[in-house]
Amino acid sequence: MLKKHKNRPLTEFPKEFLDSEVIVKKTSYEYNVLKPLLFEMIDSMAGVAITKQTRVLIKPNLLLPARPERAILTHPLVVKAVAEYVKNKGGDVLISDSPAWGSFEKILKIGGYHKALEGLDVELKEFKTSIPVDIGKPFGSIELAKDPFEADVVINLAKLKTHSQMLLTLGVKNLFGCVIGLKKPEWHLRSGVDRDLFAGLLAQIYQTILPSITIVDGILALEGQGPGKGGTPRYLGLLIGSKNAFTADMAICRLLGLNPDRLPTHRSGKRLGLVKDAIDVVGDADPINHFAFPLLGSLAFGPKPFQGLIRKHLVQRPAVNDRICRACGDCLQFCPAKAIAPDGKSISFDYDRCIRCYCCIEICPHGAIRSAETLPGMLVRRFFTENRSH
Ligand code: SF4
Ligand code: SF4
Numbered sequence: 041m042l043k044k045h046k047n048r049p050l051t052e053f054p055k056e057f058l059d060s061e062v063i064v065k066k067t068s069y070e071y072n073v074l075k076p077l078l079f080e081m082i083d084s085m086a087g088v089a090i091t092k093q094t095r096v097l098i099k100p101n102l103l104l105p106a107r108p109e110r111a112i113l114t115h116p117l118v119v120k121a122v123a124e125y126v127k128n129k130g131g132d133v134l135i136s137d138s139p140a141w142g143s144f145e146k147i148l149k150i151g152g153y154h155k156a157l158e159g160l161d162v163e164l165k166e167f168k169t170s171i172p173v174d175i176g177k178p179f180g181s182i183e184l185a186k187d188p189f190e191a192d193v194v195i196n197l198a199k200l201k202t203h204s205q206m207l208l209t210l211g212v213k214n215l216f217g218c219v220i221g222l223k224k225p226e227w228h229l230r231s232g233v234d235r236d237l238f239a240g241l242l243a244q245i246y247q248t249i250l251p252s253i254t255i256v257d258g259i260l261a262l263e264g265q266g267p268g269k270g271g272t273p274r275y276l277g278l279l280i281g282s283k284n285a286f287t288a289d290m291a292i293c294r295l296l297g298l299n300p301d302r303l304p305t306h307r308s309g310k311r312l313g314l315v316k317d318a319i320d321v322v323g324d325a326d327p328i329n330h331f332a333f334p335l336l337g338s339l340a341f342g343p344k345p346f347q348g349l350i351r352k353h354l355v356q357r358p359a360v361n362d363r364i365c366r367a368c369g370d371c372l373q374f375c376p377a378k379a380i381a382p383d384g385k386s387i388s389f390d391y392d393r394c395i396r397c398y399c400c401i402e403i404c405p406h407g408a409i410r411s412a413e414t415l416p417g418m419l420v421r422r423f424f425t426e427n428r429s430h
Pocket of ligand 2 (some may be wrong): 358375
């Protein structure tokens with residue numbers, strides 16, 4: 041049954057979430073196929089408890105202005121089918137997110153949402169107002185969008201994408217969109233190079249908002265240097281759903297041939313007791329071969345006094361392709377560490393300051409930034425990889 045799980049104390053993660061199964065469906069964006077399949081999926085995950093005037097918040101991934109074929113945003117037809125499901129039950133629909141970059145209106149237009157949702161009585165609105173919410177230690181009270189806490193039901197509609205900082209962005213990380221606007225880079229800066237701390241923040245935001253269900257759009261996924269325009273779309277034809285986003289994310293890792301323990305948000309979920317190792321997967325998807333993940337080396341290693349030096353010379357880092365960069369200045373403005381400066385017709389990085397959050401990769405509207413290994417870093421990695429394999 042879909043019902044509201046409102047800002048509950050962190051110890052009360054519902055048992056039905058821990059025990060929830062994962063549904064994996066093979067499909068396409070062909071609407072006649074997609075819609076009944078999504079309806080069936082939601083029914084089997086959550087029952088039919090949306091009734092007249094239930095206020096339902098649909099939270100897609102609306103990161104930045106991008107066309108559906110770039111595979112950066114939750115596909116508009118997935119959003120449409122879920123909105124239709126809610127409307128058919130008599131509920132009121134609000135579709136909302138806080139983009140990392142670019143105007144919400146432009147995202148709706150370029151992303152095809154206005155067109156897809158034409159004629160449906162739904163509200164499309166950017167998260168604008170925050171409220172303080174206690175998400176638990178060590179973060180305490182943080183500012184989160186008010187709307188998820190005013191809705192009766194939250195439906196989390198994520199995208200299956202790689203992420204240069206967090207390896208993948210799936211169901212759990214999608215709720216970071218409830219941190220509004222420039223608070224996002226602030227949190228990157230506060231977490232610094234501690235990727236597990238940032239993953240803990242994401243896990244606790246998810247746990248606090250606790251959407252009733254999570255569906256991940258992996259029909260056209262993004263591999264390589266995601267989650268922005270540096271990534272490469274790849275057709276997988278998959279929809280993955282569960283009550284528990286941690287469970288859905290774990291199933292996706294396994295489908296992609298990745299040990300879930302390599303996913304920082306999964307490790308945090310395990311630490312918090314929000315996911316079990318044994319999960320039931322319903323569906324018939326085949327394993328995905330050769331999915332291209334970004335390289336994700338440790339950001340802080342070696343003796344403490346040398347960690348800054350090691351990070352500067354051995355850890356992979358953002359690099360710009362001068363031929364693609366249009367010197368628009370967006371990355372300069374967004375960089376939480378102020379580690380980017382204009383450099384003629386392109387930009388340059390201050391790697392002493394850079395915390396490797398890869399927000400610049402995420403928001404560059406032209407896909408001009410990649411994460412790149414340094415030569416010494418590559419030699420060290422190869423040395424250890426080769427020695428491990430013997
Ligand atoms: S790297 Fe991208 S965001 Fe930064 S200035 Fe160049 S085009 Fe703009
Ligand atoms: S340069 Fe890029 S990766 Fe480094 S801190 Fe700035 S946004 Fe993050």
